Amino acid sequence: TQLLEQSPQFLSIQEGENLTVYCNSSSVFSSLQWYRQEPGEGPVLLVTVVTGGEVKKLKRLTFQFGDARKDSSLHITAAQPGDTGLYLCAGTGFFAGNNRKLIWGLGTSLAVNP
Amino acid sequence: EAGVAQSPRYKIIEKRQSVAFWCNPISGHATLYWYQQILGQGPKLLIQFQNNGVVDDSQLPKDRFSAERLKGVDSTLKIQPAKLEDSAVYLCASSLLDRFYGYTFGSGTRLTVV
Numbered sequence: 001t002q003l004l005e006q007s008p009q010f011l012s013i014q015e016g017e018n019l020t021v022y023c024n025s026s027s028v029f030s031s032l033q034w035y036r037q038e039p040g041e042g043p044v045l046l047v048t049v050v051t052g053g054e055v056k057k058l059k060r061l062t063f064q065f066g067d068a069r070k071d072s073s074l075h076i077t078a079a080q081p082g083d084t085g086l087y088l089c090a091g092t093g094f095f096a097g098n099n100r101k102l103i104w105g106l107g108t109s110l111a112v113n114p
Numbered sequence: 115e116a117g118v119a120q121s122p123r124y125k126i127i128e129k130r131q132s133v134a135f136w137c138n139p140i141s142g143h144a145t146l147y148w149y150q151q152i153l154g155q156g157p158k159l160l161i162q163f164q165n166n167g168v169v170d171d172s173q174l175p176k177d178r179f180s181a182e183r184l185k186g187v188d189s190t191l192k193i194q195p196a197k198l199e200d201s202a203v204y205l206c207a208s209s210l211l212d213r214f215y216g217y218t219f220g221s222g223t224r225l226t227v228v
Contacts, residue, residue: 033216042118042205042219043157088156104156 003027004091006105014113016078021108023089024071029103030092032072034063037086037107046074079112086110116140118220120206126226132194135223139187139208145169147217148181148191149205157205163189196227 007022023032031050035043047056049065049072056063060083062075072091076083086107093103119138127133139146144165149157160179162170165186174181178197183189193200203224209217 040221040224042207042222044219045216048216090156102159104158106154106156 004089004103004105006087006089006108008108009106010109010111012111012113013079015080017112018075018077019079019110020073020075021087021110022071022073023091023105025091025103026070027093028069030069032065032069032089032091034072034074035088035090037088038084043086043088079110081112081114084110084112118206118208118218120204120220120223122223123221124224124226126228127196129198129227130195132192133196133225134190134192135204135206135225137189137191137206137220139189139206140210140218143208143210143218144186145209145217146183146189147207147209148189149207149219151203151205151222153202160191193225196225198227201225201227 003025005024011019013019031048033048034046036046037043047058047063049056049063052065052069053067054065060077064073072089074087086109088107089105091103093101118140121136125133146163148160150160151157160174161181163183166183179193181191203222205219205222207217207219
């Protein structure tokens with residue numbers, strides 16, 4: 001079974017601090033998506049990474065896909081209260097019979113305190 | 115563009131009762147998904163439609179859950195009879211292209227079974 005482990009599970013920081021959350025697996029993924037989910041809302045897609053070693057930036061957010069495509073990280077610079085939410089990663093893996101499946105992590109719950 | 119619309123936002127029912135959720139995807143999105151998200155977990159795919167045909171329903175508990183997509187646009191998800199463990203947020207999502215590159219979620223319906 002392919003699993004995506006996210007860490008830390010919970011993170012509470014002060015406004016202005018930097019942070020990194022991780023999404024790790026022992027399996028190779030062909031692509032990986034990051035979402036942010038606010039309470040009472042559905043997840044919102046932030047980015048999709050597809051190439052090993054790829055780095056994408058979205059304002060203060062930097063996403064990296066590991067060279068071996070087994071892991072990914074999300075770095076937030078100068079966090080703001082508006083960054084508060086549940087950060088989910090989801091990866092595309094291949095199973096027997098070339099049947100692709102989307103695997104979800106459990107998420108990192110981030111609280112940025114003013 | 116208008117987002118994915120879901121209703122109702124909240125529903126409280128007693129166990130063994132029936133309940134139905136409605137979803138209207140983004141116009142032009144041929145693919146529609148229903149997900150179940152239990153508190154503290156990532157979303158779990160219940161069923162995927164391509165137009166009005168079912169592509170993947172391998173994780174749908176078919177003894178109590180059913181879904182349909184009339185005319186390839188709106189969709190309904192029904193639970194009959196509900197169990198306590200069905201308490202969760204039910205998310206609808208749609209995509210224009212392959213889901214493995216990201217899609218748009220609705221705000222979800224929070225179901226509480228008492």
